Amino acid sequence: MALFFRQEKLKFWSINGQGKIWGLVLSAAGALVLVLWEGPVLLTSRLSNIQATSDGVIGLIMIVVGVLATSFWNIMVKHVTQFYPAELSLSAMMSFFGTIQTAIGIVVTGLSYYVMTWSIKKNGPVFTSAFNPLLVVFSIVGAVSVIFGLYLILWAKANDMEKKEIVADDSV
Template sequence: MAPLACCNLCRKFKPHLLMALAQIGYTFLYFITEASFNHGMNPHVYITYRHIVAGLVMLPFAYFLERKIRPQLTLYLFVEIFILSLLGVGLTLNMYFASLRYTSPTFLASMVNTIASLTFVIAIVLRLEVLDLRNPRGMAKALGTLVSLAGVMMMTLYKGPIVRNLGHPLIHIGGNTSVREDWLKGSILTVGSCITWSIWYIMQAYTLKRYPAQLSLTTWMSFVGGAQSAVFTVIVEHKRAAWTIGLNIDFWSTIYGGVVCSGLIIFIQLWCTQEKGPVFVTMFNPLSTILVAVLAYFVLGEKLYMGSIIGGVIVIIGLYLLLWGKDEDQIARVESEEQSYSTSKGRDAEKLQVITPSLRELSKAEH
């Protein structure tokens, strides 16, 4: 009986466990890429190689699993995928990982939590989202967005005093850290990447309606985004040595980013979105923020600023206010649809009751 109960419990919380593992995977991504960049790898070369690896890994799964549902690729659709790849890979990730050279993994992990709020603001502007301030749900979404953006402003403009380390770091990531002096430049790059990331989420919803093959779309974005990043890298990086990587941290960070993060974790997120919805998936983002902050401070001895701590807490509070409002919206929408269905069913029953006696009376009249 105990093994059966354990299996049922695991089945019930399977999405929760998978999303927790996904956030742990993203946590290690921050540090392995930071170690690679400190080792000397160019961030733009990393983005290019990572998405080529991701495309090669996902290609067989997309080809065999979506043969029957994959629509024909037209020129218009390819242009749409090209723009989608630019927003999701070519432009966004190049800005995002370039900012890691000027800020810190803790700052980047905290800023990711603002994507939900930024997406909500853009959706309101495009009239994809309705904001009703007359009910608690609408007020929570508006307040959560404002609080989250206030936290972003604090993290960007206010560093504050350094939190003193409690001891020596357990692990030291070598490299020249003097490039991190330009915190404002890194903050601008991070905020810009979060904005384009938010636009990418909205555009992705439109594209999936015309191209409802998620694995194939992800494969296309990986290859096209990798090609875009390669062109950009050739323009900004003229040294051939930058494209050469050995069997070291550069190689393993590329394999990890391509296979685990752009392959396995994306698949997990798609499955959890289908099972529980996008709100459920987004709610786990703060977990990686907490894990990154703990590892960076206690294990790696990273400098932790009071402004980042306060701003990160404010961002998470705002995020959960927004998500609560969105979750209540979904519940209200489902209840409204069920009530509408019940009302419609009741009207059909009344019509049937009205029609049936009249037929019987007609039959009696004929006899």
């Protein structure tokens, strides 16, 4: 989105451009690993398999919409701060929306504990506990991929900034 709104320049064949591209790809791949890994099927009916597939698609769509919304929000904040100098009230507004998101996270956490309790009741604690290590492994793989992708993007951006400073110093 930063390219689309001309907030960022990308030289595709430069090392910094490649760092930005591969950083974006790795971050997106890590996030997709976290979203698309479905885990074990708890119910064995055909209907549950159809539901799990549609939930994965809905989750993927929600992630894409969330990333695009956050990108658009960051671009909007840059433009707003140019015309609206009250960063404190802008920060208060962002904190308010963060509070709403946290409340939603609390509800989701409660629902996940409900599903875990249901699973323990149906299949016992050993069955439910057996899958916990897999969740950790997939979370770590996805998180490491996201962090490495972010590092590549920041590294490429820092190199771009250094080159701009060098060019600016030469022109003086």
